[in-house]
Amino acid sequence: MTDFFAYEELTWPEVADLPRDTPLVIPLGTGYPLEQVADGLGHPPRIGLLPPIPFGWRGSGLFVLEIALGRLVANLLDSLRDDGFTRTCALTPRGIDLHLGADRISLPHPSQSASKEPIPVDNLRNRVVLLPIGHTEQHGHHLPLSTDTLIIDAIGRGVQASAPDLATCLPAFPYGVSTHRSSFAGTLNTGGRAFEDFWLAVVDALVTRGFDRFYLISGHGGNCSFLINVVKYVGERHRRTFCATTWLHSSGQIATPVIQRHRRSQPGGMGHAGELETSMILHLRPDLVHMDRVVDETNYVSTESFYMEWLEGGELIANPPWDDDTATGAYGAGSLATAANGRIWLEAAIAEKVAHVREIHDQQRCREERREQGFGLWGM
Numbered sequence: 177m178t179d180f181f182a183y184e185e186l187t188w189p190e191v192a193d194l195p196r197d198t199p200l201v202i203p204l205g206t207g208y209p210l211e212q213v214a215d216g217l218g219h220p221p222r223i224g225l226l227p228p229i230p231f232g233w234r235g236s237g238l239f240v241l242e243i244a245l246g247r248l249v250a251n252l253l254d255s256l257r258d259d260g261f262t263r264t265c266a267l268t269p270r271g272i273d274l275h276l277g278a279d280r281i282s283l284p285h286p287s288q289s290a291s292k293e294p295i296p297v298d299n300l301r302n303r304v305v306l307l308p309i310g311h312t313e314q315h316g317h318h319l320p321l322s323t324d325t326l327i328i329d330a331i332g333r334g335v336q337a338s339a340p341d342l343a344t345c346l347p348a349f350p351y352g353v354s355t356h357r358s359s360f361a362g363t364l365n366t367g368g369r370a371f372e373d374f375w376l377a378v379v380d381a382l383v384t385r386g387f388d389r390f391y392l393i394s395g396h397g398g399n400c401s402f403l404i405n406v407v408k409y410v411g412e413r414h415r416r417t418f419c420a421t422t423w424l425h426s427s428g429q430i431a432t433p434v435i436q437r438h439r440r441s442q443p444g445g446m447g448h449a450g451e452l453e454t455s456m457i458l459h460l461r462p463d464l465v466h467m468d469r470v471v472d473e474t475n476y477v478s479t480e481s482f483y484m485e486w487l488e489g490g491e492l493i494a495n496p497p498w499d500d501d502t503a504t505g506a507y508g509a510g511s512l513a514t515a516a517n518g519r520i521w522l523e524a525a526i527a528e529k530v531a532h533v534r535e536i537h538d539q540q541r542c543r544e545e546r547r548e549q550g551f552g553l554w555g556m
Contacts (some may be wrong), residue, residue, distance in 0.1 A: 178214035183224040183362075184322035184350065185464055188314035188505055191321070191362035194224070196260045202252055203228040203267040205236060207286045213267060216281045220263075226252075226364075227312055227325065227350035232374070233272045235287035237295035238346070240377035246274035248374045251367040252351060253279055259361055294385070296344040304389040304533045305382060306345040307375070308332035309403070311352035311396035313363040316449035316506030317469040319457055321362050323449070325350040327456050327522075328395030331425050334526035335533060343391075343533045352399040356498040360505040368402050375406045376413075383414045389540050390419040391533060397424055397448075416547065418540040422532065426452070426521055427486070430528035435486075438517050441509040444474040446486035450508015452521060459518030470510040476501030484508075 183191070183200060199217045206228050217223060231238040232245040249266050253276075256264040266276055269285035296305060310325025320326075329348035336345040354365045366374070379390055390410070392403045403421040410419040422428065426435060441451045458465050476484055477500060482492040484507040501507065547554045 178210075178217075178219055179222045180210055180213075180225055181222060183226045184312050184325070185320050186362065187317055187320060187466065187469070188360045188362040189317055191259075191314075194261075197262050198222055198224055199263040199265070200224045200226060200256055200261050201265055201267050201281070202226045202249060204233050204269060204272065205230070205285060205287060208267060208283050212283050213281065216283070217263070217265075227322065229351070230347035230349060231295055232378075233269065233274075233287075235269060235272075235285075235292060237292040238378065238381060240374065240381050242272075242274060244370075244374045244377040246276060247370040248351070248366045249274055250276060250279070251370050252364050255363070255365040258358065295346060296387075298385060300344045301386045301388075303344040304342060304391050304536050305387050306332045306335060306343050306529075306533075307378065307390060307392045308345065308348040309352055309375075309392065309394050309396070309399055310348050310350050311354065311364070311399065312350050313352075313354050313396070313398075314360040314505040315453065316473075316504050316510060317471055318466045318506075318510055319449050319454060320461070320464040322350065322464075323453055323457055324352070324395035326395075326460050327453065328393060328425060330456075330460055330522055331395075331525050331529060332393060334522070335529045338526060339530050339533055342530075342537060348395075352394070352396045353402055354396075354398050355495055356398075359498045371399070371402050372405050372409070375403070376409050379406070379410050379414070379417075379419060383417060388414075388417045389536050390417065391529075391536055392419070392421040393529060394421070394424055400424060416544070418536055418543065420532070420536055424486075426525040426528065428528045428532070430531060431521070431524040434524035435521055438520055440512040440514075440517075442474070444476070444478065444483065444485055444507075445472075445509035445512060447484040447507025449506040450486070450510055451512045451517075452486050452508075454510040454513035455515065455518035456522055457518070458513055458515035459522060462515060467511070467513075471504045471506060472509045472511050473502045473504060473506045474509060476507060
């Protein structure tokens, strides 16, 4: 009997301890017959299921160019191989190739037998489309690989629940860009170019269906510079849309004062897997937090214009090896985290994003009014 386990619920030391011949599978969607998955892999003792890709293939409700999705999945499989895993594959609905060759198993999938409702449904074209993007990466010895995805999914769903007439939220996407991938086991990487191409293809598909307001929100710092590029490309390609992004979550004028008011750590304590993220996961999924394994790491290389911190960080932008600063993958004081603060900070993040959604609507409305009036070159 094969045991299936959720890869994203592990910590990176637990991934490091996995036998390298453990099969690891990246599914497109959910609902596959697991016995057939085990049969296709020769009934090994254990199979790791990675977070499912929620959309992108024909039949998923939101179809993008197959080459864009295929390159992204190929890069994810490569990053697992770089970690030493020898049995990695994608799990796709029958007939979906993605140009992966032997690196896939194809099985019957519900998306092939029933017409899936479009994502989002077309009668929500007057909403801002929220595109929450997380990642599957190491978060120290105490947090799960799914930390970034859990947080941004909660924020996206919270915004939709708070402002259902203004926003609609896509399923959270669980993969992004990690340039420090090789330092700690368990961390995946879509690659920057493939990441940009995929999200541009997603927006292209939604614009074709009549949507014109987009907010790409990230739970992972490594995604942010690439999302800026996506926003710029969209602005050039689709001139009558308003597409925006921002630096992570909880970093604007609404959430930052709330975080500062309640934080217990000194500057440097709010970095990766530090007080902020640990508090949020204690609130959302306390069953996945191992507070007995927390290692506070705040003795990293800091100068006035460059240091690792959630709210600050200095004026310089750089990407030195994480190995210089942390032995556990954490930057900050996770031991000071509380579930109560996690709830307060998530609520502040949601309020901040609701305010941004209102502003995106205002921007698009005012700009469309000017266009209709023939303002500037629009009147030529």
